Amino acid sequence: MPAELLRARGVALGYGGRTVLRNLDFTIERGDFLGVMGPNGSGKTTLLRAMLGLIKPLAGTMEWVAQNGGPPRIGYVPQRERLDPNFPLSALEVAVMGRFGKLGAMRRAGRADVEIALGCLTRVGMDRHAHSPYRSLSGGQQQRVLIARALAGEPDALLLDEPTNGMDIEAERAIMELLLDLQQTNATTILFVTHLLSAIQNFARRVALITRDGSLLIGPKGEILAPQSLARAYTEEI
Amino acid sequence: MDLLTVPFMRNVMLAGVLVALGLAPLSVYVVLRRIVFVGAAVAEISSAGVALAILFNLEPFPVALILTILTFLGFSRAADNPRLPLEALIGMLYAGGSAAAVLLIAKSPRGEGDILNVLFGNILTVPLPLLWMMVIAFGVVAAIQYLAAKEFLIVAYDPDMARALGIRVELWNTLFYVALGGSLRAAFVLATVIGVVATVVGIAGSYWLDLPTGPTIVGILAVLFGLSYLWAATRRA
Numbered sequence: 271m272p273a274e275l276l277r278a279r280g281v282a283l284g285y286g287g288r289t290v291l292r293n294l295d296f297t298i299e300r301g302d303f304l305g306v307m308g309p310n311g312s313g314k315t316t317l318l319r320a321m322l323g324l325i326k327p328l329a330g331t332m333e334w335v336a337q338n339g340g341p342p343r344i345g346y347v348p349q350r351e352r353l354d355p356n357f358p359l360s361a362l363e364v365a366v367m368g369r370f371g372k373l374g375a376m377r378r379a380g381r382a383d384v385e386i387a388l389g390c391l392t393r394v395g396m397d398r399h400a401h402s403p404y405r406s407l408s409g410g411q412q413q414r415v416l417i418a419r420a421l422a423g424e425p426d427a428l429l430l431d432e433p434t435n436g437m438d439i440e441a442e443r444a445i446m447e448l449l450l451d452l453q454q455t456n457a458t459t460i461l462f463v464t465h466l467l468s469a470i471q472n473f474a475r476r477v478a479l480i481t482r483d484g485s486l487l488i489g490p491k492g493e494i495l496a497p498q499s500l501a502r503a504y505t506e507e508i
Numbered sequence: 509m510d511l512l513t514v515p516f517m518r519n520v521m522l523a524g525v526l527v528a529l530g531l532a533p534l535s536v537y538v539v540l541r542r543i544v545f546v547g548a549a550v551a552e553i554s555s556a557g558v559a560l561a562i563l564f565n566l567e568p569f570p571v572a573l574i575l576t577i578l579t580f581l582g583f584s585r586a587a588d589n590p591r592l593p594l595e596a597l598i599g600m601l602y603a604g605g606s607a608a609a610v611l612l613i614a615k616s617p618r619g620e621g622d623i624l625n626v627l628f629g630n631i632l633t634v635p636l637p638l639l640w641m642m643v644i645a646f647g648v649v650a651a652i653q654y655l656a657a658k659e660f661l662i663v664a665y666d667p668d669m670a671r672a673l674g675i676r677v678e679l680w681n682t683l684f685y686v687a688l689g690g691s692l693r694a695a696f697v698l699a700t701v702i703g704v705v706a707t708v709v710g711i712a713g714s715y716w717l718d719l720p721t722g723p724t725i726v727g728i729l730a731v732l733f734g735l736s737y738l739w740a741a742t743r744r745a
Contacts, residue, residue: 370658
């Protein structure tokens with residue numbers, strides 16, 4: 271039986287006293303490849319932020335399960351659009367940020383950290399662009415750099431917010447295949463949030479669907495993408 | 509270099525270079541975080557501190573420094589509130605500091621000449637003890653910038669990522685605001701070089717052409733900005 275990585279019990283999430291998600295009871299297992307979907311504004315990003323510890327649950331508990339004496343390391347890949355394009359950073363400088371959590375306060379990244387970040391850029395096929403300005407890269411290339419940044423922290427799990435947003439089908443496929451490869455080769459747990467059914471349908475192994483009443487259906491892809499489950503989230507027939 | 513034989517001009521040159529060296533790298537973040545008017549707000553709060561010191565016959569520099577640090581400790585807390593736009597907060601600090609300075613001066617026993625010095629300052633009147641205080645203050649600021657470079661970068665660029673990595677965003681934001689008082693590295697170096705060059709040339713130019721020193725320095729910076737803008741536009745074309 272796969273080991274548990276994240277355990278949520280009776281969790282309610284929301285902002286400013288408004289509950290968006292309620293009665294969440296679920297487990298994420300190590301090595302999972304889970305897609306989180308739901309209508310716009312349903313609370314997908316809220317769920318992701320709670321997992322990252324950026325917001326506290328209004329009720330219940332959500333905890334990462336320790337293994338080998340320590341909590342799992344989490345790599346976060348935000349939506350590309352959230353990052354300011356005016357920062358004059360190279361792809362390598364962005365990737366090195368993934369090492370910052372491993373350095374103590376006021377300690378600068380050293381040669382070894384740069385080498386690790388460069389290795390991660392190579393892993394995602396971006397080593398040739400290491401010294402290119404991040405803002406000059408295409409959407410797909412920027413996404414790869416952000417994945418490299420998360421990998422630089424040597425994570426047990428990657429949490430990605432809309433990783434293929436704004437991409438054409440080919441770029442979407444390339445990114446999702448990269449994630450699949452990371453999961454299969456490095457046994458990295460992958461959890462991605464998306465509003466794109468194609469990414470879920472073609473790549474996720476398990477699916478979490480946020481319903482209209484703010485609860486979460488989670489299970490194998492075939493079960494969650496069945497019409498009766500989708501009808502609990504979307505008013506239009508999919 | 510006859511201007512350096514004039515004692516007060518040596519102080520002026522040293523003070524200007526210290527300000528440029530200490531603050532130019534921070535100015536990169538100020539621009540990137542879109543809080544350029546925070547400098548104006550700092551000046552007003554510090555003016556209020558000087559006015560407060562004059563009113564109670566205290567030493568102006570420490571009072572201004574303490575009031576500015578305390579204000580920006582509060583500012584960094586309020587800046588984390590997503591419901592309060594930063595521009596609004598900076599505007600309130602600017603207006604509040606300016607009003608406080610005028611009100612305190614109105615009750616001050618000293619005259620109009622002091623009022624102008626309080627509101628605008630004068631780089632030509634930097635005395636030696638103040639210069640030593642500047643060496644210490646800007647030395648501390650430069651050390652913080654060097655040591656906390658990675659924290660300043662990530663809390664400005666991606667605060668969510670910073671939190672996810674366990675970096676204490678609020679703490680480093682507080683330190684950043686207090687320190688205000690081609691990478692990116694190239695931008696820091698360039699900002700410092702431009703700041704120092706404009707200051708030195710501005711002070712020398714004001715001495716030889718008999719112009720006010722502060723506006724001459726700012727004027728040179730404005731011309732440099734215009735030239736760099738034209739250069740970038742030409743390159744894009």
